[in-house]
Amino acid sequence: MSIMNVLSFAAKATGVLAFAAAIAATEMALIKIFSDEVGYLVLVAFIALAIVAWRRTETD
DSSP states (O other): OOOHHHHHHHHHHHHHHHHHHHHHHHHHHHHSOOOOHHHHHHHHHHHHHHHHHHHHHHHH
């Protein structure tokens, strides 16, 4: 494994963790402001978008 592959993987992992933290913070705020139902609906939407984006990057 070359150093470029390791750095690329590390950058992707860092991005994924930052995105997950942002989603978690958004979810906590939505649940606190509105209700559990709204927060969970937005969480499901985020998960669906992530799955679609992941499948799109695998096929492109």
